[in-house]
Amino acid sequence: MFVRCAIHRVGRGRIPAARSLVANRHASSAGFRWEDPLNLDSLLTEEERAIQETANSYCQERLLPRVLDAYRNEDYDKNILREMGSLGLLGATINGYGLPGIGNIANGLITREVERVDSGYRSGMSVQGSLVMGGINEHGSPEQKDRFLEKLGKGESIGCFGLTEPNHGSDPGSMETTAKPHPSKEGYYSISGAKTWITNSPIADVLLVWAKLQETGKIRGFLIERSQCPPGTLETPKLKDKNGLRASITGMIQLDDCPVPKENMFPEVEGLKGPFSCLNNARYGIAWGTIGALEDCIDRARTYALERKQFKNNPLAKYQLVQKKLADATTDVAYGLLAAFQVGKLKDQGKAAPEMISLIKRQNCDRALVNARHLQEIFGGNAVSDEYHIGRHVANLFVCQTYEGQSDIHALILGRAITGVQAFV
Numbered sequence: 001m002f003v004r005c006a007i008h009r010v011g012r013g014r015i016p017a018a019r020s021l022v023a024n025r026h027a028s029s030a031g032f033r034w035e036d037p038l039n040l041d042s043l044l045t046e047e048e049r050a051i052q053e054t055a056n057s058y059c060q061e062r063l064l065p066r067v068l069d070a071y072r073n074e075d076y077d078k079n080i081l082r083e084m085g086s087l088g089l090l091g092a093t094i095n096g097y098g099l100p101g102i103g104n105i106a107n108g109l110i111t112r113e114v115e116r117v118d119s120g121y122r123s124g125m126s127v128q129g130s131l132v133m134g135g136i137n138e139h140g141s142p143e144q145k146d147r148f149l150e151k152l153g154k155g156e157s158i159g160c161f162g163l164t165e166p167n168h169g170s171d172p173g174s175m176e177t178t179a180k181p182h183p184s185k186e187g188y189y190s191i192s193g194a195k196t197w198i199t200n201s202p203i204a205d206v207l208l209v210w211a212k213l214q215e216t217g218k219i220r221g222f223l224i225e226r227s228q229c230p231p232g233t234l235e236t237p238k239l240k241d242k243n244g245l246r247a248s249i250t251g252m253i254q255l256d257d258c259p260v261p262k263e264n265m266f267p268e269v270e271g272l273k274g275p276f277s278c279l280n281n282a283r284y285g286i287a288w289g290t291i292g293a294l295e296d297c298i299d300r301a302r303t304y305a306l307e308r309k310q311f312k313n314n315p316l317a318k319y320q321l322v323q324k325k326l327a328d329a330t331t332d333v334a335y336g337l338l339a340a341f342q343v344g345k346l347k348d349q350g351k352a353a354p355e356m357i358s359l360i361k362r363q364n365c366d367r368a369l370v371n372a373r374h375l376q377e378i379f380g381g382n383a384v385s386d387e388y389h390i391g392r393h394v395a396n397l398f399v400c401q402t403y404e405g406q407s408d409i410h411a412l413i414l415g416r417a418i419t420g421v422q423a424f425v
Contacts, residue, residue, distance in 0.1 A: 034302070034326075035295075037334035043341060044105070051106045055113040058087060063117045067247055071392055074240060076124065076249035078158060078203050084125055085155030089114075091133035097149040105344035108288035115289030116296045119396035120248030122289045127199045128152060130282040132159030132208050139221060139266040139274055148206060148223065160204035160236075162195035162253045163275050169197075170409050172210070173272055177255065179222065179265075180214035188259045191222060194252060197403070201236040201251035209253060210275050221266040221274050224258065233258040244395035280357050283404050284340075284347065287360040290368040290400050291336045293393050298329050300389055301375040304382075322378055329371035336364040355417045362410035365401040372397050 033039070041049070062083060070076060084090050088100045089110055095101035115122040133152050136144055151157035168174045177193025191211050201207065207224040226234060235254040242250065266274065305317035305326070316322050339360045346352040372394045376383045383390050401407050412423050 034298075034330055037330055038338060040334075040337045040341060044109075048103070048106045048109060051102060052109040052113060054087065055089065055110045056116075058083070058089075059113045059117045059121075063114070063121055067118045067121070067392075068386060068389075070247040071118070071120070072246075072386065074242065074246045074249075076120070076203075076247060078249075080121065081124065081128060081155035081158055083155070085153055088153075089125060089129070090155060091129040091137070091149070091153050094133060094137045094149065094153070097145065097153060099149070099153045103344070104284065104347040105341060108285060108340055108344050111285040111289040112292035112295075114292070116292035118247045118392070119289065119293055119400050120245040122285070122292075123199050123245060123248045126282045126285045126289075127161055128155075128159050130285055131161035131278045132206065134281045135161070135208055135221065135266075135274070135278040136223070138277055139269040140223075141263075141267045143263065144223060144266075152206065157205045158200055158203050159206045159208060160198050160200040160253070161275075161278065162198050162201070162207055162209040163279075164195060164197050166194055166196045170406060172275065173219075175210065175212060175219065177209065177211040178214050179211040179220065179260070182257075182259050185259050187262050189222070189262060189265065191224070191255045191258045191260055194254050196252045197239065197250060198236075198253055199245075199248055199250055201253050202238045202249055204236065207234075207236075207253060208278075209255070218270040219272060219274065220270060222260050223264040223266075224255075224260055225264070228261075229258055232256060244399040246392075246395075276354070279404050280354055283357050283361040284343065284352075286400055286404060287336070287340045287343070287357070287364045290364050290397060291333055291340065293397055293400075294329060294333055294336075294368040294371055297372045297375045297390055297393050298326060298333065301329075301378045302326055304388070305378050316378060325371075325374045325378060329375055332367040332371055336360070336367060340364065353417075355414055358405065358410040358413045361405065362407045362414070365397070366407050369394070369397040369401050 063080070066077065081090065091099050092102050092110065093104060093107050111122050111126060114125055133149060136148050148157070152159050163172050165175050165177065167176065177191065177195065179189040179191045182188035182190040191209065193211060195209065205226050207226065209222050209224055210219055211222060212218065213220050224234065233256050236251050237254070238249065238251045305322050306315050308316045310316060343352050343356050343360055346356065372390070376390045376394055379388055379390055382388055386392055416422055
């Protein structure tokens with residue numbers, strides 16, 4: 001399994017990545033390393049380092065060579081989930097069901113390495129592992145866990161998470177999707193409604209859909225199996241021509257009296273507590289991942305600034321405004337990583353409040369986007385070319401700032417915690 005493979009891979013040679021984690025580790029402990037400004041590496045366990053090395057190696061060797069074509073063509077290769085599953089990257093914090101059960105910091109390091117390549121690849125992974133598998137693990141019945149988790153963990157089955165609706169994004173409590181007793185099938189619910197901006201939905205085998213029970217008005221979670229849906233009751237059209245996250249696949253979920261067995265409903269959790277608990281796990285991963293994307297922007301901008309010569313054959317890196325952009329971005333990486341690390345420690349101890357996750361998701365997404373946009377300016381007109389990668393990161397990071405709680409919504413969550421006053425309505 002993944003953890004054992006990771007430990008065995010420490011020190012092995014690999015294709016050169018955007019930055020060498022091993023080389024950084026061997027640098028002088030007293031020196032400043034721009035790749036790890038506040039020496040996060042010194043806080044990691046040997047297992048966490050090994051896991052990060054394995055994730056970095058896979059991402060740089062297998063994902064990076066594919067990303068430009070995938071982004072240009074809006075083509076997501078679902079075999080990526082099988083590859084990730086073979087390494088134990090999916091639902092990696094879950095114990096049992098053939099899953100490694102690693103800590104939250106190690107899992108954050110994985111998302112950081114995946115998003116260093118592309119936010120879309122991290123989205124596909126986190127929907128599968130955090131939203132769907134995490135939701136089943138936390139709220140599912142023992143029978144549901146036995147049926148679904150192992151196949152999802154191997155990437156043999158693909159999942160999606162249906163919460164957002166065409167008329168209800170930041171206000172999921174007003175959802176219109178409903179579940180009522182099926183008029184002709186005993187022991188079944190009939191679900192009707194629509195979900196949109198759903199990562200993985202066009203290729204999903206298992207759809208975790210949140211709907212209001214007509215009888216009670218309470219929000220409940222349902223596991224819909226595509227293979228069991230009669231023709232015309234479930235459609236998942238792809239949403240095309242996106243400006244960001246083009247390397248992931250996004251679609252809708254359209255339900256028309258879709259029959260779902262009662263045993264496929266989560267047995268106990270009611271209300272928004274269910275989907276929000278799943279989202280908190282994914283948001284934590286996004287806080288790590290967006291910093292990984294920013295780190296790649298810094299690496300590429302620094303290399304470009306050192307190699308590009310202008311004005312009496314000076315490298316762009318010689319000029320103050322360029323150095324300030326790099327310094328600002330590096331500072332936000334340093335603070336963002338340590339904040340995510342601290343929340344990960346608290347999460348492992350069961351002491352992480354949801355507001356802490358809102359804080360780091362909001363801050364790291366915002367700072368990653370702002371800094372990536374500023375670093376893009378270093379490339380001048382060349383930033384327009386996707387071969388420099390920086391524009392792809394900027395477009396992706398805008399989406400990351402928006403989904404799973406737009407930054408202003410997280411500000412209101414924090415404001416409520418600070419003042420005790422609800423500002424949403």
